[in-house]
Amino acid sequence: MALPRIIVLGAGLGGTIAAYEIRDAVKDKAEVMVVNDQEDYWFIPSNPWVAVRWRDPEAIRVHLPPIMAKKGIGFTAVGARRVHPAENRIELNDGTALAYDYLVIATGPDLAFDEVKGLGPQGYTHSVCKTDHAAAAAAAFDRFCEDPKPIVVGAAQGASCYGPAYEFALILDTELKRRKLRDRVPMTFITAEPYIGHLGLDGVGDTKTLLESELRDRHIKWVTNARITSVEEGVIHVEELSEDASVKAKHDLPFGFSMILPAFRGVPAVFGIEGLTNPRGFILADKHQRNVTFRNVYSLGVGVAIPPVGPTPVPVGVPKTGFMIESMVTAIARNLQRELSGEEPTEEATWNAVCLADFGDGGVAFVAQPQIPPRNLNWSSSGKWVHFAKVGFEKYFLRKIRRGVSEPFFEKLAIQALGIRKLRPK
Numbered sequence: 001m002a003l004p005r006i007i008v009l010g011a012g013l014g015g016t017i018a019a020y021e022i023r024d025a026v027k028d029k030a031e032v033m034v035v036n037d038q039e040d041y042w043f044i045p046s047n048p049w050v051a052v053r054w055r056d057p058e059a060i061r062v063h064l065p066p067i068m069a070k071k072g073i074g075f076t077a078v079g080a081r082r083v084h085p086a087e088n089r090i091e092l093n094d095g096t097a098l099a100y101d102y103l104v105i106a107t108g109p110d111l112a113f114d115e116v117k118g119l120g121p122q123g124y125t126h127s128v129c130k131t132d133h134a135a136a137a138a139a140a141f142d143r144f145c146e147d148p149k150p151i152v153v154g155a156a157q158g159a160s161c162y163g164p165a166y167e168f169a170l171i172l173d174t175e176l177k178r179r180k181l182r183d184r185v186p187m188t189f190i191t192a193e194p195y196i197g198h199l200g201l202d203g204v205g206d207t208k209t210l211l212e213s214e215l216r217d218r219h220i221k222w223v224t225n226a227r228i229t230s231v232e233e234g235v236i237h238v239e240e241l242s243e244d245a246s247v248k249a250k251h252d253l254p255f256g257f258s259m260i261l262p263a264f265r266g267v268p269a270v271f272g273i274e275g276l277t278n279p280r281g282f283i284l285a286d287k288h289q290r291n292v293t294f295r296n297v298y299s300l301g302v303g304v305a306i307p308p309v310g311p312t313p314v315p316v317g318v319p320k321t322g323f324m325i326e327s328m329v330t331a332i333a334r335n336l337q338r339e340l341s342g343e344e345p346t347e348e349a350t351w352n353a354v355c356l357a358d359f360g361d362g363g364v365a366f367v368a369q370p371q372i373p374p375r376n377l378n379w380s381s382s383g384k385w386v387h388f389a390k391v392g393f394e395k396y397f398l399r400k401i402r403r404g405v406s407e408p409f410f411e412k413l414a415i416q417a418l419g420i421r422k423l424r425p426k
Contacts, residue, residue, distance in 0.1 A: 004030045004101035006336060007090060009080055009269070011036035011064060013044060014301035014325045015106030018332060019073050020406035022104070025333040029340045032072070035090060035098065037079030039065055041401055042131040045322075046394055048168045048358070050134035051259070052141060052175045057131050060394070062401045071404045080107075080269040085276055085294040090269075102339070104332055105283050105299040109264035110271070116156055116262070118231030125231055125258040128164055141172075141257060148181050149256025152236050154190035157227045158263030160317025161302075162191065162199045163357045165261050166211060166364075173218045174360030188253055189215060190226040190238055190260075192314040200318045202309045202373055204353065204366040205380030211364065214382075223251060225313045228260070236260075241313040264317065266303060278305045288345040289332050298335070300328035300349075309372055323354040324371055333406075352377075358390040365389065 006026065008019045011034050023032045043060035050057055068075040079093040089099045111129050113120025121127055126137035144151075153169040155162050169189050176182040193199070196215065197207035215222055225241040225248070235252055242248040265271065266281020275293030277283055282305035284291055289304075291297040302325075306318045327349040335345035353368040363386025369377035400407070 002031075003028075004340065005099065006030050006032050006102045006104065007098060007100040008032070008034045008104045008106055009083070009090065010034075010106035010108060010301075010303075011041055011075075012106065012108045012301070013322065014108075014329060015104075016041050016064070016401055017326065017406060018104055018106055018300060018329045019068065020071060020404055021329050021333040022336055023071050023073050024406050025337045026340055030101070030336075031074065033074030033076070033098070034064075034068060035080055035092070036064070036075070036077050037093075039063060039075075039077045043394060043398055043401075044129070044131070045164075045390075047128040047131055047134040048164055048171050050131060051126070051128050051137040051168065052171055053138050054171075054175075054360075057135050060131065060398065062398065067402065067404050082268075083270050083273065083276075085273065085291075085297055088296070101296060102336060103297045104336075105270065105297065105303060106301050107267045107269065107303050109302045110267045110281070112158070112263040112265045115158070116228050116231065119156060119228065119260060119262060123231055124233050125236075125260045127261070128168055128259060129261065137259060144257040145176075145179055145181060147256070148176075148184040150186045150188070150254050152188050152190060152253050152255040152258040153260070154188075154223075154226065155192055155261040156263055157192045158315045158317060159192055159261045160200055160264050161261060161319050162193060163319070163355055165189070165191065165259075166214075167357050167359065168259050169220060170214060170218065170359035170362075173220065187218075187220045189220050189222040190228070190236070190251075190253070191222070191224055192226060192312075192316050193224055194243075194312045194314075194316070195224055196222055198312075198316065200309070200316050201353065201368060201371060204355075204368045205378050207364065207366060207380050210380060210382050214359065214362075214364070226251075227314050231258075231260075243313060245313045263315075264302060270303075280305075282306075287348045288335050289328055289349060290335065290345060298332045300332060301325045304328070306372075318372070319353075321353040321355050321371070324349065324351050327352070356386055356390045356393060358387050360387065363387050363390060 041062040046060045049055040082091040127133035155165045197211040227239045229237045238251040240249040271281035283299035331347040331349040334347040353371040357364045364382045366380035
């Protein structure tokens with residue numbers, strides 16, 4: 001009798017550790033397989049460093065097939081064209097299909113550059129959302145430094161990941177100082193957030209003051225409640241909205257180099273499947289990470305649907321940080337273990353946030369428990385120690401991926417580095 005098949009769709013930060021942890025949890029009771037669109041894992045949190053050549057892309061790459069084989073996990077890099085949850089199968093890009101008994105969707109997002117004319121690598125701005133995007137940005141930044149002009153960095157309307165935008169703006173400031181060019185480069189930070197440090201979370205601790213102070217001390221101007229109407233070569237057109245969503249001011253911001261994070265949406269393989277996704281293509285999940293309509297489908301990571309913390313003049317999404325994703329992984333692994341034993345899922349992810357934002361010569365760290373307010377723990381801090389903690393995080397996590405280790409990391413980080421007692425409830 002064939003074993004039940006569990007397919008993990010996606011092999012990014014969440015999907016890779018999900019495959020490891022599910023394999024360890026279900027042991028010989030199920031076949032575990034990963035479907036991805038490439039053979040390599042890239043450590044996305046290091047992309048801002050790649051974009052200023054503080055990291056070589058190869059340093060943050062992990063070749064997955066031999067590791068998956070060693071773990072006893074099936075692997076294909078053909079990629080998924082379409083999920084057919086009513087039929088329990090995945091249509092692959094080569095025209096073949098895979099049947100599954102359980103599906104774990106961990107695809108991450110589709111990058112919606114096309115929602116703003118001229119935005120993105122195919123337009124006039126750069127991105128750090130993918131490592132190849134960051135490598136292209138590094139080449140462009142080298143050219144920029146030969147003829148310095150203004151810089152614009154930020155996050156477009158609907159974005160749900162703000163930390164990398166702040167990181168990159170402040171890393172650029174640090175790198176320009178190292179190159180003795182900072183005095184020749186006016187910088188502007190634009191964001192859909194209603195205030196600096198909102199982060200899609202209505203702030204954590206005093207992130208508003210911490211990040212405003214960083215921008216002010218580094219002579220970086222900002223525009224909040226910013227809606228980008230279009231981008232053309234050398235100019236970003238922005239509407240600044242009032243609290244009632246009316247247009248307060250219009251800005252035509254010149255730039256010689258720009259990095260703008262786009263809005264996210266669900267990937268084409270799942271977008272628009274009734275009962276599986278919301279209108280933006282994000283996967284609908286209950287408290288056990290299981291879809292209500294298709295009960296054998298679980299989901300984790302950036303592709304999971306989470307409502308915003310509240311109304312804002314410009315749409316602002318909610319980030320899914322590393323600890324939240326890790327807790328989703330653990331909940332899914334344990335729930336699949338229960339399902340294979342004929343029991344109902346009981347495990348719930350702890351939606352807490354632990355984040356390190358590196359600025360090259362400093363940084364900001366925050367812990368939100370839970371991620372969505374009101375909170376039991378609402379803490380933030382800054383200092384040079386954050387930079388070194390982020391470097392240590394990169395080394396530890398890459399080692400974990402290369403060794404196929406499934407042990408949780410983010411709670412250990414919070415307990416040891418940040419002095420937090422406990423993040424997971426009993």
